[in-house]
Amino acid sequence: MESMISGRVWIACVSVLFTLHVCLASVSVKVTPTVDVIVGETARLPCSYTTTGTIAVVQWFIESAGTRKRVAFRSSTDSGLDKDTPLTDRVTMETDKTLVISPVKVMDERSFFCQVDGGPVGTSEAETKLKVFFAPEKPVVSDNKRSIPLSRDNPTAHQVGKCTSSNGHPEPRIIWFKDSNPLPEVLDPKEKVYMVPGVVKESSDLYTVMSTLYLQPEKKDAKSVFHCTVEYRMPNNEIKKENSEHFNLTLLYPAENVFFRLLNTTPIKEGDEVQMKCETDGNPQPQFEFSKEDFTQPSSTGLLTLRNVTRSDAGTYNCEAMDFDAVDISLYKSLTLNVHYLDTVSVVPAGPLMINKGEPIELQCKTRSSDEYTLSWMKDGKQLSQKGSLSLQSTSLDNAGEYVCIASVFSVPGLQKQANVTVIVTGQPEIDEPKRAEVAKQGDMVTLECSAQGYPAPQFTWKPSGKESVAINGNKFTSTVTLEASAAVLKDGVTCEANNIHGADRKMFMVEIHSSNRVDSNDAKAEGQEGGSKGVVVAVLGCVLLLLLLVALLYFFTKKGRMACRKKEKKEVASGEVNNDIVVEMKSSEKPNEGSGLLNKEQ
Secondary structure (H helix, E strand, O other): OHHHHHHHHHHHHHHHHHHHHHHHOOEEEEEOOEEEEEOOOOEEEOEEEEEOOOOOEEEEEEEEOOEEEEEEEEEOOOEEEOOOOOOOOOEEEOOOOOEEEOOOOHHHOEEEEEEEEOHHHOEEEEEEEEEEEEOOOOOEEEOOOOEEEOOOOOOOOEEEEEEEEEEEEOOOEEEEEEOOEEOOOOOOOOOOEEEEEEEEEOOOOOEEEEEEEEEOOOHHHHHOOEEEEEEEEEOOOEEEEEEOOOEOOEEEEOOOOEEEEEOOOOOOEOOOOEEEEEEEOOEOOOEEEEEEOOEEEEEOOOEEEEOOOOHHHOEEEEEEEEOOOOOOOOOEEEEEEOOEOEOOOEEEOOOOEEEEOOOOEEEEEEOOEOOOOEEEEEEOOEEEEOOOEEEEOOOOHHHOEEEEEEEEOOOOOOOEEEEEEEEEEEEEEEEOOOOOEEEOOOOOEEEEEEEEEEEOOOEEEEEOOOEEEEEEEOOEEEEEEEEEOOHHHHHHOEEEEEEEOOEEEEEEEOEEEOOOOOOOHHHHHHHHHHHHHHHHHHHHHHHHHHHHHHHHHHHHHHHHOOOOOOOOOOOEOOOOOEOOOEEEOOOOOOOOOOOOEEEOOOO
């Protein structure tokens, strides 16, 4: 009996333990809740799991037409892809149970389920949502070229433009802007500004969005700038925008004011081109009519051009705008045109003037102008006088030439005139100081120039002569000669003489051999003398050095006791001191008193 009870207790314990094991067994599945991908790219949907039992199979399902449809599966012994699904030929399942879709289409945006079958321990699944994105095309504005008439009595809303952006996903949004400020999205046609949106789902499942803007325009809207923007979402919650081209409205309204102005920015002088512009604040611009006391001229552009104006063109000009829509408004304006002038400059006496050298001359110039002006005399680019008169007390040949009287109005840029007078000074020629000429060696050709002033024109004579030519520059005459640099030319030079009816002038032109090639005899002689002097000095220095050397040798041998002529006894000094002086005697059998010398050295 006891054994039966024990058996039943054991069976009951085993049953409880088995039931507890089954209850505690489970399967846990984990996926990425949301996966973002762009159309045409690859989507990866990972799936992982944990379990206490043995996994039988992992399957991926999609929702299609309100039901679930399997697209792929994998077990420890088998794997496969289901046919006739929206993902056929575009889906794979990797060994780590990741579902791969490539390329992604818009239709792939849906829920995916990863289901894990644990056999005895049960089944579990998790949902991941695939979101698909595609950037729409740049927005394009159309129907924005029409002219919009303004009516103050019955204002109505007019279509401003239609904005379209194609092929985006998810559905983009269109925003209208006026002068860079976004317009509120109003759909009520009773408002002054409202929009009519639209959307089309293309066969590709992409969205084309559009929005038509309506506006009750005012006159100030003619200067406003409009555009639209498409706003769309991309992966990772990124918001992007792209703008359309900017545009203006063409508004039609009558003129209220007329404006008449001169386009020239500088004072106007005779000979200038003048432009006057007439315009209104209406649109379109009407016909205009320009008038003055002596003429009337219509214009469709509002531009009046006067070419090569004179002082007679000065006066009052009128402009009238022919806008027949402007009721009870005077569209008439006037402006005054001033034309500055400067008369031709006259010179007294008129040239050309011929005077003798040394005589005085007096020149005067005059003119008239609409403004204050100045007069000045110039010659060869140098100012001689700052008034209308010019006096020369005693003329020289240098005073001959062209004199210019310049009249200027500084308050009017470019208003300037001038008159010229030629002064001829008669007298004998005057030759400029000659320039030294050099040649490389005797016999070379040399060219010399002799310039002279004088009137009448001087005649030139060269001695010795050569190939000659004459050039004239103003009141200066230049004769050029080319000849051989002979020994006579190198020694005596070349003479140029210029003469006319009043006299003659002559100058000597020296020709030398270039210093680097010339051997001057005086320099050679000086160099020889200098060399002789140097020889004498060297000889004297040599004798002195030889004498000093001889003295040194005598002293040396005396100290060493090797001189045969050394005295055997020392002389005593009266004071009793020993004298260390050395006495050297030079003796000869014929003249015993000649050739002796004494060399002393103090100790």
